[in-house]
Amino acid sequence: SQQGEEDPQALSIQEGENATMNCSYKTSINNLQWYRQNSGRGLVHLILIRSNEREKHSGRLRVTLDTSKKSSSLLITASRAADTASYFCATERDSSYKLIFGSGTRLLVRP
Amino acid sequence: NAGVTQTPKFQVLKTGQSMTLQCAQDMNHNSMYWYRQDPGMGLRLIYYSASEGTTDKGEVPNGYNVSRLNKREFSLRLESAAPSQTSVYFCASRTSSSGTDTQYFGPGTRLTVL
Numbered sequence: 001s002q003q004g005e006e007d008p009q010a011l012s013i014q015e016g017e018n019a020t021m022n023c024s025y026k027t028s029i030n031n032l033q034w035y036r037q038n039s040g041r042g043l044v045h046l047i048l049i050r051s052n053e054r055e056k057h058s059g060r061l062r063v064t065l066d067t068s069k070k071s072s073s074l075l076i077t078a079s080r081a082a083d084t085a086s087y088f089c090a091t092e093r094d095s096s097y098k099l100i101f102g103s104g105t106r107l108l109v110r111p
Numbered sequence: 112n113a114g115v116t117q118t119p120k121f122q123v124l125k126t127g128q129s130m131t132l133q134c135a136q137d138m139n140h141n142s143m144y145w146y147r148q149d150p151g152m153g154l155r156l157i158y159y160s161a162s163e164g165t166t167d168k169g170e171v172p173n174g175y176n177v178s179r180l181n182k183r184e185f186s187l188r189l190e191s192a193a194p195s196q197t198s199v200y201f202c203a204s205r206t207s208s209s210g211t212d213t214q215y216f217g218p219g220t221r222l223t224v225l
Contacts, residue, residue: 031212042115042201042216043154088153092212097142097161097205098169099214101153 006089006102014110019076021105023089024069030092032065032072033099037086046074046087079109113137115217117202123223124192132187132220134202142205143185144169144214145177147198154201160185192224 007022023032031050035043049056049065049072056063062075076083086106090099118133136143141162146154146169156169158177166177174196176188185204189196199221203214 033212040219042218043203043214044216045213048212090153097212098156098159099144099154100170101146101155103151103153 006087006105008105009103010106010108012108012110013079015079015081017079019079019083019107019109021074021087021089021107023072023074023102025072025089025091025100025102026070027091027093028067030094032063033090033092034061034063034072034074035088035090035101037088037104039085043088076107079107081109081111083107084109115202115204115215117200117217117220119220120218121221123225124189125225126193128192129188129190130192130222131189132200132202132222133184134186134217135184136202136204136215137183138204138206138215139182140204140206140215141182143179144203144205145175145185145187146201146203147171147196148201148219149198157187157200189222192222194224196222197224198222 033048034046037043047058049063060077065072086104088104089102115136144159145157148154155171160166160179163182178186199219201219202217205214
């Protein structure tokens with residue numbers, strides 16, 4: 001079974017708006033990562049947050065982590081049509097280097 | 112520097128046929144992974160190799176075998192393909208350096224089993 005569940009499953013917004021995606025997981029983790037997948041392509045790493053961190057920024061991306069609630073959120077500010085993609089959270093539970101992926105959020109940014 | 116490459120890009124098999132998916136990375140990474148992605152779902156780990164010479168099962172290993180041929184190459188074999196193995200297969204690699212936890216993905220192999 002998958003570790004992460006993402007919410008919403010699909011999101012449609014207007015260019016310039018912010019997009020927020022949420023991820024919940026079941027067990028304790030070492031870190032949580034967000035990946036992006038354009039249609040028909042492989043995954044690209046966006047950002048990683050460690051279990052002892054609460055918030056991290058990278059460009060227009062902001063990730064938060066609440067280990068007490070076992071949840072994370074990814075915020076994309078000032079979205080662009082090029083941000084249209086599927087976004088996946090993935091958790092690394094221990095030092096095994098294995099990632100467990102969520103089911104993803106499909107983001108559509110309308111021009 | 113090509114990153115992670117996979118061959119073939121597309122494959123159609125009949126039930127019961129066998130095939131090997133190839134993966135190679137040129138980033139000198141220690142760890143390599145095979146995932147499958149079914150429509151509308153996230154990736155599920157099939158097998159991984161934490162370092163050259165070792166392989167371990169992931170979430171969904173049944174029906175697959177792997178070989179870590181050397182540090183660069185990690186192959187996935189379907190001995191007797193079944194329609195349930197129709198999926199997109201992704202290979203990934205990562206270094207084991209402390210603080211570097213990113214996995215780098217190949218472009219995927221789309222496999223259809225009839």
